[in-house]
Amino acid sequence: MNDNAPVRAVLADDERLMRDQLRARLAEVWPELEIVAEARNGLEAVELVDQHRPDIVFLDIRMPGLTGVDAARQIAQLPPRDDGDDDDEPLPEIVFITAYDQYAVEAFEQGVADYVLKPAERERLQLTVERLRKRLAARRGEGDEAPAATNMQQLLHKLAAQLNPSAAPRYLEWIQAGVGNAIQMIPVQDVLFFVSDEKYTRVQTAQVEALIRKPIKELVDELDPQRFWQIHRSTLVNVNAISGVTRDFRGRQIVSVRGHPQKLEVSRSYNGLFKGM
The missing domain is CATH 2.40.50.1020 (LytTr DNA-binding domain)
Structure with a gap:
């Protein structure tokens, strides 16, 4: 990521009012953040992330088409762009938007993703923004290291099983x-x-x-x-x-x-x- 480039984000939520509220709150706590696209479902989220390659993706956990967890799994598998750089481009930071605290807490505790509970409150969103800034700075070798991340796919499997226990995978x-x-x-x-x-x-x-x-x-x-x-x-x-x-x-x-x-x-x-x- 270019050190001087603006931080770019995609918002994904099937409820327009929730997207509007989150966009407004983000403008208050992180005015320089650039919202490059908004998705109404999980499939759109994957397509827009592939198109724009943002630094951050805000994903509602429960969406039609694909859940936020399924969308995150597909985003993690997007092929890198052929830009002549031998290094693999980093995955976007994932922030889950949810009304279900039990899913969100596990994601945060694993250190792979952060979360925002609906409705997005300014104080809690400010903490998320601070963590995201640290993670993005760590990618550029600036400041303190980002929190240690465990296997993203492992976390997403767990969250998917929680969302749909009857569909627990057989490996x-x-x-x-x-x-x-x-x-x-x-x-x-x-x-x-x-x-x-x-x-x-x-x-x-x-x-x-x-x-x-x-x-x-x-x-x-x-x-x-x-x-x-x-x-x-x-x-x-x-x-x-x-x-x-x-x-x-x-x-x-x-x-x-x-x-x-x-x-x-x-x-x-x-x-x-x-x-x-």
């Missing part, structure tokens, strides 16, 4: 993959990591390298987030297979995996998984 236990000219059933617990290119996803165990056509963004929703962490838009790693994390000469975090020589790069968006290392 994959087996992967059907191509090994040479044969099809092999691979236990998910044996997979060290998944790495995608444009066409295939590589499934790596200690003994076998296989290929599947399923992209990472689908695997993220099908694998247990307690077992597999996303560390890059193209990489998922088995937490139990991580042997260590180091930094290269450019300061990038590099994951070492037990039972395999390949080193896995952690993109900037997921640095918070290994905070302090």
Whole structure:
């Protein structure tokens, strides 16, 4: 993010009056914040974030089309823009707008997102703004570090289950993959990591390298987030297979995996998984 560029945000709420109120409150506590677009549902939110690439997204948790949590999951999987920069562009900061305090508190306690309770009160919104300023400053290497962030996908899975307990996910236990000219059933617990290119996803165990056509963004929703962490838009790693994390000469975090020589790069968006290392 350009240090001199204005901070940009997208608002998403299916109630126009709620959007109007939040926009007015933000103008009071953060007048230089630029609201670049407003969405009326979750699908619009994802499209507008993809179009504008804002620094912050304010998402109502309960919206038609996609819930705010589902929209956040899709936003986290948006492909980076090809701007010639080798670094992965950071994900926008997520702020959930909700009338349901139990969901919001968990999001805040996980350190991945902040929240605003409806109706947005000036004093509480001021605290959110202060936290957002610190997070954005930390991205530029200014001031104190932002609060440590755990796995965003793990948090979003939990919140999605809370919103719809009857639809609790059943995670994959087996992967059907191509090994040479044969099809092999691979236990998910044996997979060290998944790495995608444009066409295939590589499934790596200690003994076998296989290929599947399923992209990472689908695997993220099908694998247990307690077992597999996303560390890059193209990489998922088995937490139990991580042997260590180091930094290269450019300061990038590099994951070492037990039972395999390949080193896995952690993109900037997921640095918070290994905070302090």
